[in-house]
Amino acid sequence: MSAEKFLSAGARAMRSSLIRQLTGLVNRPDVISFAAGSPNAATFPHERFTEIYNDLTARERGRIFQYSVTRGNAQLIHAVCGRSREIKSIAASPEETILLSGSQQGLDFVGRVLLDPGDAVFVEMPSFIGATAAFANLGARLFGVNCDEDGMDIDHLARQAASARKQGLTPKFAYVIPNFQNPSGRVWSPARRRELYALAARENFLVFEDDAYGELYFDDAAPADLLPVKALDEDDRVIYMSTFSKILAPGLRVAWIHGPEAIVRRIEFCKETGDLCTATLSQRIVLEFLRRGEMPAQTDRVRAFYTGKAAKMRAAAAAHFDGLAQWTRPRGGLFLWLRLFAAIDTLPLLRESVERDKVAFIPGAPFFVDGSGSNALRLSFSNVSDENIEIGISRLSRRVRERRP
Numbered sequence: 001m002s003a004e005k006f007l008s009a010g011a012r013a014m015r016s017s018l019i020r021q022l023t024g025l026v027n028r029p030d031v032i033s034f035a036a037g038s039p040n041a042a043t044f045p046h047e048r049f050t051e052i053y054n055d056l057t058a059r060e061r062g063r064i065f066q067y068s069v070t071r072g073n074a075q076l077i078h079a080v081c082g083r084s085r086e087i088k089s090i091a092a093s094p095e096e097t098i099l100l101s102g103s104q105q106g107l108d109f110v111g112r113v114l115l116d117p118g119d120a121v122f123v124e125m126p127s128f129i130g131a132t133a134a135f136a137n138l139g140a141r142l143f144g145v146n147c148d149e150d151g152m153d154i155d156h157l158a159r160q161a162a163s164a165r166k167q168g169l170t171p172k173f174a175y176v177i178p179n180f181q182n183p184s185g186r187v188w189s190p191a192r193r194r195e196l197y198a199l200a201a202r203e204n205f206l207v208f209e210d211d212a213y214g215e216l217y218f219d220d221a222a223p224a225d226l227l228p229v230k231a232l233d234e235d236d237r238v239i240y241m242s243t244f245s246k247i248l249a250p251g252l253r254v255a256w257i258h259g260p261e262a263i264v265r266r267i268e269f270c271k272e273t274g275d276l277c278t279a280t281l282s283q284r285i286v287l288e289f290l291r292r293g294e295m296p297a298q299t300d301r302v303r304a305f306y307t308g309k310a311a312k313m314r315a316a317a318a319a320h321f322d323g324l325a326q327w328t329r330p331r332g333g334l335f336l337w338l339r340l341f342a343a344i345d346t347l348p349l350l351r352e353s354v355e356r357d358k359v360a361f362i363p364g365a366p367f368f369v370d371g372s373g374s375n376a377l378r379l380s381f382s383n384v385s386d387e388n389i390e391i392g393i394s395r396l397s398r399r400v401r402e403r404r405p
């Protein structure tokens with residue numbers, strides 16, 4: 001019997017992302033992989049976690065393994081609101097806040113709360129595939145917006161909004177990652193953030209701001225230009241999302257949203273049927289970690305780790321890709337984005353590079369909703385040793401040189 005005929009129309013339209021399809025190819029143990037975008041496990045504070053776990057289970061016994069409330073642990077929500085006020089200038093109340101089982105869940109839930117099939121969503125080109133897939137699976141029409149080194153081209157965004165309306169579609173939100181974007185590593189300028197907010201207000205759509213990497217800056221102090229769009233929000237227009245995945249550990253699955261109360265309440269409904277609650281144990285570990293005042297030292301350690309890796313990556317790119325490509329000089333995050341000068345399709349290049357050089361990366365095209373970007377590639381420096389960064393980039397540049405027309 002084929003189960004296919006029982007699938008819903010929505011499920012029939014779902015597609016697995018190319019990145020997932022490439023997993024087998026890029027995760028081979030003998031391959032130097034710049035593909036994996038996950039944080040490096042060496043940055044996870046596992047000894048502190050073990051201490052906290054032992055403490056919690058001794059004190060609370062079985063209760064630490066009980067269900068918890070859907071909205072999230074009230075004390076952790078309070079602590080998250082306090083951190084957002086202090087380090088992000090976001091004034092969000094607990095009523096405007098919900099904890100999530102990772103921010104990927106937020107992408108799905110915000111989509112479910114806001115999108116009817118055919119609604120228009122504006123995304124950067126390139127953008128995060130986990131987000132564009134979530135919105136597309138809900139039947140959204142994705143409008144790609146051109147970007148330069150300062151962020152979205154706001155005039156193009158305005159034209160895309162006009163084009164959506166002309167087609168009878170309702171613009172619902174612009175999804176943006178203004179800090180150390182996945183995949184480009186780009187940081188939006190403060191002016192662009194203001195212009196986005198002003199246009200969204202004028203055109204009356206929402207802003208969905210994903211700040212997964214905002215705390216992973218390489219400077220000694222938090223740069224003032226990272227202030228979120230949400231800090232400008234005066235009329236409940238911005239949904240802000242961030243996560244403990246990149247600064248603590250992604251396996252905890254703890255993230256949060258600050259947004260308009262009406263939207264946060266509906267996200268809570270989604271969560272009731274989605275997973276009931278974020279893992280009680282994970283929430284308590286994060287809360288205890290914050291209470292013990294461990295976070296500043298942890299974020300310093302994580303920043304120092306990636307600052308070193310990014311410096312190696314920049315040096316390797318400068319040594320080997322000069323004249324072959326242009327690339328971003330990341331000031332934070334986990335990625336370096338490369339655009340080859342020659343018209344080389346990086347998808348077949350990946351297969352060749354893995355087979356012949358044992359070097360993997362993620363091809364650029366899947367990050368572009370309009371199908372462009374085939375001569376780009378995303379390189380993550382997160383999980384590659386310093387020595388292999390040099391070896392891998394050198395091999396990759398040789399392959400590109402050979403493939404040049």
Ligand SMILES: Cc1ncc(COP(=O)(O)O)c(C=O)c1O
Nearest residue numbers: 102103104128182212243245255
């Ligand atoms: C931009 C962005 N948003 C969200 C996520 C999801 O992170 P998590 O679900 O671990 O919070 C990622 C993960 O790579 C990401 O790059």
